[in-house]
Amino acid sequence: MHIREMMLCRHTMLVLAAVVVTGVTAVPSAGAKVSVKRQLTPTGAAPSAQGQVVVVVAKHSKGKMQIVAHHLRPNATFNVVVNSVRIGTLTTNGGGNGRARFSTTPRGHDQLLGVDPQGQLVEVQDDDSGEDALETEMPPDTADAGDVQCCRTHEGEAECDETTPDKCTPDQGVNMGAGSCMPNPCPSTSPSPDEIACCVPDHDENGPECETATVDECMASQGVNLGAVACDPNPCAPTSPSTPEIACCVPDDEGVECEEQTADECTALGGTNLGTGTCDPTPCASTPPAGDIQCCRTHEGETECDEATPDECTADGGTNLGAGTCDPNPCTP
Known part of the structure; x- marks a missing residue:
């Protein structure tokens, strides 16, 4: 369902409530600043990485988040992902250290x-590989269990406080139900027509959906505000490796093995790039050592093919069919 359809009834009630409190100035409660620190856990993709997340929540729906990371891939870009949605980036220097700051x-x-x-789950994800390098589950705000989002008008602006329902109503507040005041879920007294890209949670295999909506509509649907960007291409799509993988034929002791690698990784391994594809079934033909030929020998009444040197083939009474492989078998019965 579209955000505007979900919001129609609720928004009408809020408008009526706003009419009742027009001209009333309610002073929000003081509200203490809350600071939460959490260590980031390294993954197998970056076992030596270290990092920390600091979230500061102040009154009136204002908040900040800072991510500091060390020992990541140097001179690289990492995506910062919250609840499966990419909200920004962190760039490392030559020492693999980086910092990203976010604010409402x-x-x-x-x-x-x-x-x-x-x-929410916070992840620092390598933009090239698409793999998580650091991650942590931030603790929920449980300091005031039972509180609601309370919208009050203060100096002409709609502000949100997390308080009990009993305290919200007597102060001419509008109870928006359970939830966080960051970002501000309260409709502004002078709605702005400006629209943003809103990532609406949708826990199916396609991930969050992008809707064009106002900031108020996005916050009411518990979406993630990505700012004034377009929904096409979808900015909410799950992050994936920016460098596609190809089928790479890598020589080994037993011939040639197929591995799914990036083009650069394939070249570094001395492999042959066969382009986009998978290794199941293997597209790599077995390549015999230089100088080997197809040698047909008869064994227990059956004609078999061996890849051997011409001298080895002749010594064993085989028939030399020239250069090539034995897959498929070129020897006729």
Whole structure:
């Protein structure tokens, strides 16, 4: 269902409530700042990597997140993923160290924080391989269990506080139900027509869906605000390796083995790039050592093919069919 369809009834109720409280200035409760630190756990793709996530949540729906990482792949780009949605990037220097800052009100080099990371899986993902290098599950906000999102008007702006239902209603607040105030789920008193790309949770195999919506509509649907970007191509699609893999024929002691590698990895292994494809079934033909030929011998009444040198073939009474492989068998019965 489209976000606007889901919001129609709810938005109407909020508009009526806003009419009732027009001209009333309610001072939000003080609300303490909350800081949460969490160590990032390295994965098998980057076993020596280290990192930390710091989330700071302040009153009035404002928050920040900082990710610091060490011993990652140097001079590389990593995706920062929250709840399966890519929200930004982290770039490492020549020493493999990097830092990424996010804010609900970004300034300078801050990136937009359009989702509350609390209670979510945070991943630092290699942009080239698509593999997670660091990850952690952020603890949920359980300090005030039973609180709701309470929208109040303060100095002409709709602000959100997490409080109990009993405290919200007497203060002329609008109870938006359980949830986080970061980002602000409260409709602004002067709605902006500006639309953003909103990643709406959809836990099927296709991952989050992208909807063009206002900031208010996105927050009400518990979506992730990616800012003023288009939904085509889909910015919410699950991240995948930016470098495609190919079928690579790599020589080994027993002939040629097929491996699925990137083109650069294939070249480094001394392999032959067969282009996009899989290794099942193997597209690599067995290549005999230089100088070998197809040698047909008769063994127990059956004609068999061996890849051997011309001298070895003649010495064993075989028939030399010239250069080539024995797969498929070129020897006639």
